[in-house]
Amino acid sequence: MVGMKRTRISVQPITTTGPSSLVMKDVTYCVHRRIGPWWKGLCCRSKQLKNVLKNIDLHFGEELTAILGSSGAGKSSLLDVISSRIDGKLSGAVVYNGQPCTESNIQQHIAYVIQYDRLLPNLTVRETLTYAAYLRMPGDSSKEQVEEKVEQIMHQMGLFSVADSKIGGSVIRGISGGEKRRVTIGVQLLNDTKVLLLDEPTTGLDSCTAKALMNRLRTIAESGTLVAVTVHQPGSDLFKLFHKVCLLSDGLLAFAGTPSEMLKFYTKEGYPCPQFSNPLDFYVDLVSVDRRDKTRQQNTEVVLNRLVTRFLSSPEHASLHKTVYEDNSHTGRWNNTSVSGPGPFRIMATLLKRMTVNMFRDRSSYCTRLFVLSLFIPFICVFLGRLRFDQKSIQDRVGLMYQTLIVPAYVGAFNTAFLFPSLRDVYFREHKDGLYSPLTFISAYMMHAVPFHLIASIIFSTIIYWVTGLKPTPDKFFVYLFLVFFLHVIGEIMAVGAMAVFKNGQMAVNSVTLILTASFLFGSGLLRSIDSMSDPLEWLGWLTIHKYATEILVANEFQGLQLICEVADVHLILQHLTSEYS
Numbered sequence: 001m002v003g004m005k006r007t008r009i010s011v012q013p014i015t016t017t018g019p020s021s022l023v024m025k026d027v028t029y030c031v032h033r034r035i036g037p038w039w040k041g042l043c044c045r046s047k048q049l050k051n052v053l054k055n056i057d058l059h060f061g062e063e064l065t066a067i068l069g070s071s072g073a074g075k076s077s078l079l080d081v082i083s084s085r086i087d088g089k090l091s092g093a094v095v096y097n098g099q100p101c102t103e104s105n106i107q108q109h110i111a112y113v114i115q116y117d118r119l120l121p122n123l124t125v126r127e128t129l130t131y132a133a134y135l136r137m138p139g140d141s142s143k144e145q146v147e148e149k150v151e152q153i154m155h156q157m158g159l160f161s162v163a164d165s166k167i168g169g170s171v172i173r174g175i176s177g178g179e180k181r182r183v184t185i186g187v188q189l190l191n192d193t194k195v196l197l198l199d200e201p202t203t204g205l206d207s208c209t210a211k212a213l214m215n216r217l218r219t220i221a222e223s224g225t226l227v228a229v230t231v232h233q234p235g236s237d238l239f240k241l242f243h244k245v246c247l248l249s250d251g252l253l254a255f256a257g258t259p260s261e262m263l264k265f266y267t268k269e270g271y272p273c274p275q276f277s278n279p280l281d282f283y284v285d286l287v288s289v290d291r292r293d294k295t296r297q298q299n300t301e302v303v304l305n306r307l308v309t310r311f312l313s314s315p316e317h318a319s320l321h322k323t324v325y326e327d328n329s330h331t332g333r334w335n336n337t338s339v340s341g342p343g344p345f346r347i348m349a350t351l352l353k354r355m356t357v358n359m360f361r362d363r364s365s366y367c368t369r370l371f372v373l374s375l376f377i378p379f380i381c382v383f384l385g386r387l388r389f390d391q392k393s394i395q396d397r398v399g400l401m402y403q404t405l406i407v408p409a410y411v412g413a414f415n416t417a418f419l420f421p422s423l424r425d426v427y428f429r430e431h432k433d434g435l436y437s438p439l440t441f442i443s444a445y446m447m448h449a450v451p452f453h454l455i456a457s458i459i460f461s462t463i464i465y466w467v468t469g470l471k472p473t474p475d476k477f478f479v480y481l482f483l484v485f486f487l488h489v490i491g492e493i494m495a496v497g498a499m500a501v502f503k504n505g506q507m508a509v510n511s512v513t514l515i516l517t518a519s520f521l522f523g524s525g526l527l528r529s530i531d532s533m534s535d536p537l538e539w540l541g542w543l544t545i546h547k548y549a550t551e552i553l554v555a556n557e558f559q560g561l562q563l564i565c566e567v568a569d570v571h572l573i574l575q576h577l578t579s580e581y582s
């Protein structure tokens with residue numbers, strides 16, 4: 001299960017008898033952590049093994065289960081293990097309806113709502129759900145079926161009043177935080193999930209909105225779905241909403257059962273919840289390890305270990321153990337009917353349409369794509385004016401080539417830094433859900449951007465070429481236009497690649513700027529003669545795009561160019577040569 005590459009092509013439904021259940025049997029999850037300052041590098045930093053989850057037995061039924069614990073207790077890791085999004089070592093088993101969890105049944109039955117809402121800011125709620133439905137529902141779903149499903153989800157999540165409002169983001173004002181959370185959950189419910197995992201769904205919500213959201217989740221659970229939520233700081237009014245609670249601390253299971261069983265258990269152990277205290281908060285605090293100093297850590301660890309041992313010998317644990325290891329109520333088997341996910345054409349068309357609509361909704365986005373390159377036109381034209389045909393105009397022509405080789409590529413990269421991150425965030429979520437591959441995403445992204453590159457390149461090339469007066473033949477103009485377009489696209493592709501490597505957009509743009517500058521310096525030969533460079537730099541030049549782009553540009557303009565050299569110019573050249581070689 002570790003480090004699996006997941007792309008949904010087709011899934012097999014499971015046939016079961018009785019209500020669904022998911023059990024974790026003796027699950028231990030370890031990760032390696034690098035200790036020490038980052039500058040020591042990967043090889044010199046010591047590796048530390050951390051047991052994130054330790055021998056966890058748990059049972060989830062068709063109910064609302066809260067996974068509670070302080071920060072670092074292992075709550076998110078527990079959901080990661082269930083949904084197979086782990087990068088450490090796992091032992092034990094996760095079993096769904098009597099069958100071990102595999103890639104296909106995880107994707108078919110388990111939906112994971114991550115902590116952050118990664119939605120496209122310019123789409124409406126209805127559009128967000130519709131595009132998600134096309135990516136998630138079976139490939140043969142008709143338009144009517146998709147629309148019906150979207151209506152059903154909006155009804156279920158109470159989103160009708162904002163159906164045609166924009167999602168919004170940091171710049172555009174959109175729907176509220178609670179509504180965004182509901183859209184994110186709605187997206188995950190589109191493929192009739194049987195297991196819904198939510199990581200901190202109430203983070204950032206006020207207590208009233210958090211309670212309303214939990215109420216909805218409880219209703220979903222009661223309609224036959226396993227719902228597990230991690231909660232960091234549960235409000236007291238949530239206590240009655242949870243069917244079950246699991247208390248985690250330091251990777252250990254400190255309690256699992258109903259909320260009233262939890263009160264009873266800890267009261268019996270000598271920790272009754274004080275009057276007017278929130279029991280969930282109180283018990284999360286009780287089992288937390290306080291790491292502020294060594295003494296506090298030791299004292300709190302003693303309390304935790306004692307309570308864990310007591311829980312292991314309690315009737316509550318005996319009942320849990322029985323459910324986990326003796327639950328034979330399911331005879332789930334994979335049947336032979338396979339439900340196909342959407343085909344590659346449908347996925348590509350949906351991604352392309354979604355990106356294009358998202359861009360057209362935001363004037364600054366498409367203006368950036370269309371006109372930023374054009375902003376350089378007046379500078380270049382005013383600076384160079386009309387090119388002459390004398391000796392000195394060679395330098396002007398070289399200057400224009402410099403601008404042509406540098407500007408489109410840089411603008412392509414900067415556009416990406418501005419427009420790509422929100423799309424990338426959505427991609428990260430959907431790729432983890434196994435909806436499509438990186439190649440599909442990048443192809444759709446480039447396909448939606450290329451027409452804009454072409455228009456921007458045509459505007460730039462046409463004005464620059466004919467105003468400055470480069471060689472006035474159509475074939476030469478088209479070569480120039482092609483180069484501008486090519487470099488503009490290359491800048492964007494490089495920035496997309498850098499953003500795949502560096503999560504930080506600034507870092508990505510900096511690295512592309514550096515690479516493009518190096519490519520121009522070593523490859524073009526416009527700022528330093530290639531013959532005067534050392535061999536390694538010259539070889540490096542062969543690897544750059546700018547070497548070939550410059551050669552094409554130089555040949556395009558200078559081949560057969562007639563310049564009129566005045567006598568004074570010839571004198572100057574002779575003078576220069578005489579002083580150089582005397």
Ligand SMILES: Nc1ncnc2c1ncn2[C@@H]1O[C@H](COP(=O)(O)OP(=O)(O)OP(=O)(O)O)[C@@H](O)[C@H]1O
Binds near residue numbers: 052070073074075
């Ligand atoms: N892949 C990983 N690499 C390194 N450490 C990890 C990894 N996954 C989890 N951990 C560590 O395991 C511990 C539990 O992490 P986890 O995210 O599950 O905690 P949490 O209870 O969800 O905390 P929070 O409420 O703050 O999100 C943390 O100390 C975390 O640093």
